[in-house]
Amino acid sequence: MALVTSKYMFEKALTNDHAIGAFNVNNMEIIQGIVDAAQAENSGLILQVSAGARKYAKPAYLLKLVEAAIIDTGIDICLHLDHGEDFDICKKCVDDGFTSVMIDGSGHPLNENIEITKKVVEYAHSKGVVVEAELGKLAGIEDNVSVDARQATFTDPDEAAEFVQKTGVDSLAIAIGTSHGAYKFKGDPYLDFERLKKIHFLIPNVPLVLHGASTVLPEFVAKCNEYGGDLPGTRGVPEEMILEAVKYGVCKVNIDTDLRLAMTAEIRKHLKEHPENFDPRKYLGPAREAIKGMVQHKIKNVLNSSGTGSPR
Ligand code: G3H
Ligand code: 13P
Ligand code: ZN
Secondary structure: OOEOOOHHHHHHHHHHOOOEEEEEOOOHHHHHHHHHHHHHHOOOOEEEEOHHHHHHHOHHHHHHHHHHHHHHHOOOEEEEEEEEOOHHHHHHHHHHOOOEEEEOOOOOOHHHHHHHHHHHHHHHHHOOOEEEEEEOOOOOOOOOOOHHHHHOOOOOHHHHHHHHHHHOOOEEEEOOOOOOOOEOOOOOOOOOHHHHHHHHHHOOOOOEEEOOOOOOOHHHHHHHHHOOOOOOOOEOOOHHHHHHHHOOOEEEEEEOHHHHHHHHHHHHHHHHHOOOOOOHHHHHHHHHHHHHHHHHHHHHHHHOOOOOOOOO
16 A cells, blocks of 8 residues: 555546545644544545645654555555645655645736646656646635625636646646635635536536535534633534535545544543643544544545545
8 A cells, every 4th residue: 555646536536426535634643533534434535734734743754654654554645735835845745755736826817827837737747746736716704805706716617627728737626615714604605516517517527626625513613612712603614515516526625624623622622621631642542533533424424435445
């Protein structure tokens, strides 16, 4: 079993109406909780590392932890750079042994985004690494931003087709209303499914990626708050919406916030109930189990990816 690209995972996902979870990793317990869940469900798996995660844990530690996870569990893992902001960080990750990188040129005008993405694709492909790019912006909730103004930042379907054709990118992150973090919507959750359908119609063979796809499950927010947290007014993407998006080409679903909430809720609960404990293993152990439970829930009930891992 090995580090693999997402190529075959996405090919299967596109034809079989499931998606692969891409879970953000920052330390050993998070990695162990996720891979234990993927092993238990025999699910395809992407572990993703942000620039912040590289800074926090240092690249060599994360790489070696992921290699250790493969040895320990015997599963295939795609190791992916999340939101690479320029060619340099993408190149570093390719050279380090990542099997997938994201170049996020979404803050640039279309032509510049195409140029930066092309350069990353050329380098990554020469080393057998796949590339995700992003078109459109993931706006969060902000005061005084009208629905029209927000939709103006969503991915334009015709531009998406042009972008993929000109860059040769392997997968495309799209903006249809999701955003990062625990505060995604002011009122009712809304995703632009008509736009998603049009994008999928124009580029049916291109795996689409949904960032900001955490559901921000109310029970985990409530648990955080019950044990001393202060997270008012959170709102995520309902699970039915993720299941719907998966029908229209979404093959990769990015989840970080739900892991953070599961872990934090469990640590808060443990410390509150056991004020005598000061051995980190006493609260990080249950936190790792909470991560495993959350990931198994996603695989079984939101991604439908049980049984999609490599044959044992
Ligand atoms: O895209 C955002 C992910 O949740 C990673 O977050 O940059 O705080 O590591 P981070
Ligand atoms: P969430 O904040 O919704 O978990 O999204 C994470 C993400 O998109 C990482 O790239
Ligand atoms: Zn993201």
